[in-house]
Amino acid sequence: MNAALLQRLRQSLAQREGSSLRRKLAARASADTRVNLADNDYLGLSRDPAVVAAGVAALHEWGASSSASPLVTGYTEIHQKLEQTLAAWQGYAHGLVMNTGFSANSAVLGGLPKKGDLILADRLVHASMLDGIMASGARLRRFAHNDLDALELMLHEEPALDGVIFVVTESVYSMDGDSPDLKRLASLRKRFGFCWVLDEAHATGWFGSTGSGLQEAQGAFAAADIVVGTLGKGLGSQGAYVLSHAPEVRDALINFAGEFVYSTYLAPSCAAAALAAVERVKGMSAERAELHALSHAWRDGLVEAGFAVPSGDSPIIPLILGDSDVTLKYATALRAAGFMVSAIRPPTVPVRTGRIRLSLRRGLSPAVLSSFISALKGVSS
Numbered sequence: 141m142n143a144a145l146l147q148r149l150r151q152s153l154a155q156r157e158g159s160s161l162r163r164k165l166a167a168r169a170s171a172d173t174r175v176n177l178a179d180n181d182y183l184g185l186s187r188d189p190a191v192v193a194a195g196v197a198a199l200h201e202w203g204a205s206s207s208a209s210p211l212v213t214g215y216t217e218i219h220q221k222l223e224q225t226l227a228a229w230q231g232y233a234h235g236l237v238m239n240t241g242f243s244a245n246s247a248v249l250g251g252l253p254k255k256g257d258l259i260l261a262d263r264l265v266h267a268s269m270l271d272g273i274m275a276s277g278a279r280l281r282r283f284a285h286n287d288l289d290a291l292e293l294m295l296h297e298e299p300a301l302d303g304v305i306f307v308v309t310e311s312v313y314s315m316d317g318d319s320p321d322l323k324r325l326a327s328l329r330k331r332f333g334f335c336w337v338l339d340e341a342h343a344t345g346w347f348g349s350t351g352s353g354l355q356e357a358q359g360a361f362a363a364a365d366i367v368v369g370t371l372g373k374g375l376g377s378q379g380a381y382v383l384s385h386a387p388e389v390r391d392a393l394i395n396f397a398g399e400f401v402y403s404t405y406l407a408p409s410c411a412a413a414a415l416a417a418v419e420r421v422k423g424m425s426a427e428r429a430e431l432h433a434l435s436h437a438w439r440d441g442l443v444e445a446g447f448a449v450p451s452g453d454s455p456i457i458p459l460i461l462g463d464s465d466v467t468l469k470y471a472t473a474l475r476a477a478g479f480m481v482s483a484i485r486p487p488t489v490p491v492r493t494g495r496i497r498l499s500l501r502r503g504l505s506p507a508v509l510s511s512f513i514s515a516l517k518g519v520s521s
């Protein structure tokens with residue numbers, strides 16, 4: 141290996157190590173019995189018998205791989221059925237399955253905005269959206285997190301533009317579990333005529349009377365121009381999708397998005413599992429009510445125990461601990477006490493806001509909450 145390159149890599153890794161920010165992979169055993177408070181399988185669908193059976197049946201019918209990029213032979217009848225089902229469920233005319241949420245965001249935001257356009261993005265949008273934005277050549281302004289007054293001010297400040305204005309938000313923020321007011325965003329969109337790109341990754345399955353997301357729950361059904369969602373979180377599978385009212389968005393991705401064109405397509409078994417998951421999710425309104433109650437109970441319990449967490453009913457609770465070494469200390473102790481947790485540190489989150497990102501799931505009993513709080517108190521004492 142080239143010596144200068146090795147030296148550079150060692151230096152940057154040592155820098156991360158020195159500030160408790162070096163990331164390390166830990167292989168999870170299938171027999172790990174710790175309570176999982178880290179992954180995004182909020183409704184437990186990755187192990188749902190109907191979802192698993194659909195995936196297995198597709199493995200037998202189609203084999204283990206799509207074996208090609210979508211424009212060659214990778215796009216199958218299952219992918220087509222899935223995109224149509226997702227679009228109809230969430231109120232859109234057009235859908236396109238993508239390999240990952242990351243590539244869906246980078247394709248949409250790297251491909252649709254151009255030089256001369258303006259992107260107004262929430263300060264905390266996901267890295268995949270920023271990757272796309274940076275590649276697009278459009279001008280970026282970021283507004284304070286969930287601060288729609290600040291967004292409105294920016295919209296007033298901007299002189300008439302030849303280009304397009306894009307507004308980029310999530311519906312449930314991945315590291316904070318909070319949300320903007322989607323109805324207000326919808327009305328701003330009407331007034332100012334921008335193109336609204338909404339990432340519903342963490343809301344799908346959890347919010348809405350049929351589980352289609354926060355737009356449904358907040359009475360802003362299908363209000364965004366473009367929705368990006370993933371199949372790998374609440375839907376318990378893998379992959380992602382882009383929905384739009386205009387057919388040109390889907391067509392542009394098929395024609396111009398390298399992430400779509402030049403990559404082996406999502407395995408049919410993943411698409412089939414996701415399709416089964418959508419059908420399961422639609423009928424899970426009782427489970428959703430229980431999950432929202434669980435979210436309130438965990439937040440209340442943590443606050444009572446002296447830990448400041450925001451109120452809300454999303455699946456994600458940020459337990460903000462500050463410096464990275466403190467965050468790591470908590471994570472190590474919680475893991476030893478039988479909880480699978482992740483220590484989230486910069487650059488994933490802003491400096492000095494290191495946190496344990498708790499993600500809730502079906503089946504967490506009140507006893508788990510009590511023992512989690514005891515373990516937390518054990519670290520802080």
Ligand SMILES: Cc1ncc(COP(=O)(O)O)c(C=O)c1O
Binds near residue numbers: 266268314339371372
């Ligand atoms: C808000 C948000 N969007 C997109 C993604 C990427 O989705 P995927 O895991 O399917 O690549 C994530 C994943 O963490 C996310 O949190």
